[in-house]
Amino acid sequence: MKNVAIIMGGYSSEYKISLTSGNVVYTYLDKTKFSPYRIHLFKDKWVCVTDDEQEYPINKNDFSVTIGTEKITFDVVFNAIHGTPGEDGLMQAYFELLGIPQTSCDYYQAALTFNKRDLLSVLKPYGIKTATSFYLNQGDVLHPNQIIEKVGLPCFVKPNKSGSSFGISKVKTIEELLPAIETAYKEDNEIIIESFLDGMEVSVGVINYKGKITVLPITEIVSENDFFDYEAKYLGKSSEITPARISEDLRLKIETVAKRAYEVLKMKGFTRSEFIIVDGEPHMLEMNTIPGLTTESILPQQAREAGISLADLFENAIELALAK
Structure with missing residues (x-):
């Protein structure tokens, strides 16, 4: 039977949703065909979590785990991490270097x-x-009139790289623009401002x-x-x-x-x-x-x-x- 590492968690605001997704994959995967393992990836720890909620550290050199005396390696990775590092190409590149197949797109596409x-x-x-858009990077000088002139009102202010609608605001008046930009910068240092479709x-x-x-x-x-x-x-x-x-x-x-x-x-x-x-x-x-x-x-x-x-x-x- 193939050993399947289901990676979940991640480093972004979406980690809770990812844990739910990963657990659904673990629950529904046919255990007569595959041996699935739940792998929690957080900034401070990469661990394999067993059914009795024991945690065993992942060896990042070869993405293996030792449980008791047995070293377990994985035939394939099921990627259930929303946001970084699972959806932005980092994990895809890591697994490509290790030669472990994984279920999502390749690192460039991610x-x-x-x-x-x-x-x-x-x-x-x-x-x-696409919508008409205006780009901002943190530190750029802001000209609210210039932005509104291009995208119109109402408009959406979004972090460029985040998911689950974290940091997004719908802006209806020019006065709401700067607070919305501040909110988006809490999630990312790049922003996309789009016309309302x-x-x-x-x-x-x-x-x-x-x-x-x-x-x-x-x-x-x-x-x-x-x-x-x-x-x-x-x-x-x-x-x-x-x-x-x-x-x-x-x-x-x-x-x-x-x-x-x-x-x-x-x-x-x-x-x-x-x-x-x-x-x-x-x-x-x-x-x-x-x-x-x-x-x-x-x-x-x-x-x-x-x-x-x-x-x-x-x-x-x-x-x-x-x-x-």
């Missing part, structure tokens, strides 16, 4: 998609539409399923809050409707754009991209390469709708990683 500004810049020449928000999962790039049923996001923020994502302040209430033509258009982005970027594993539909045209906001994998998360909902169980979804990811 670093690129984790950087919202760079991702959208790379996709633009392929005809993928007035339209339906949809979330689109694209996976490689049994060797074929597959767009999962599209989810429509109806947030009770002002936008799809942390509360809407995780505290039930939104409705997620799968499949989305859209026409066949629009569905095909969104699927085409989502699949093109996956192919252009030479993606592997799971992705979940967010789009706003404005006048029948999908505008991409971002792409996540380690989307939430809890039973309530959007990608597992979409897989269920497509007739793919969680056990199948996770096993497929491992089989594809091992086949690389």
Whole structure:
């Protein structure tokens, strides 16, 4: 049986969500086919956590663990870390150096998609539409009028590299701009300020399923809050409707754009991209390469709708990683 290291936790504000995702993978993975191990990665410790909640340190030289007298090495890594170091390319590069296959995309794709500004810049020449944006780096001189002139009001101020809507603000007046920028800088030293796109928000999962790039049923996001923020994502302040209430033509258009982005970027594993539909045209906001994998998360909902169980979804990811 293959030993599977399920890595979870991480160094960002998203670590709690990642622990939930990782535990779901551990629960649903077929134990007759795989020997899964829960690996918690935090800044101060990398440990293997056993069923009786004992912790055994990971040897970072070869990513092994010694439990009792037995040294355990891993055939494959299931990456369930949202944010750094699992979603930004660091772990991908580390495992590539060690020669251990892992379930997410490669390190370049991870670093690129984790950087919202760079991702959208790379996709633009392929005809993928985006919001009008303004970039700031910490220390830049601020000219609020110049920013508003370009992106208009309302607008969104976002950390460039963070997930789960941490640090995002919707700005309705020029007076709200500077406090929103301060909030975003708490999460990242780079900021993206985007024009408000007035339209339906949809979330689109694209996976490689049994060797074929597959767009999962599209989810429509109806947030009770002002936008799809942390509360809407995780505290039930939104409705997620799968499949989305859209026409066949629009569905095909969104699927085409989502699949093109996956192919252009030479993606592997799971992705979940967010789009706003404005006048029948999908505008991409971002792409996540380690989307939430809890039973309530959007990608597992979409897989269920497509007739793919969680056990199948996770096993497929491992089989594809091992086949690389």
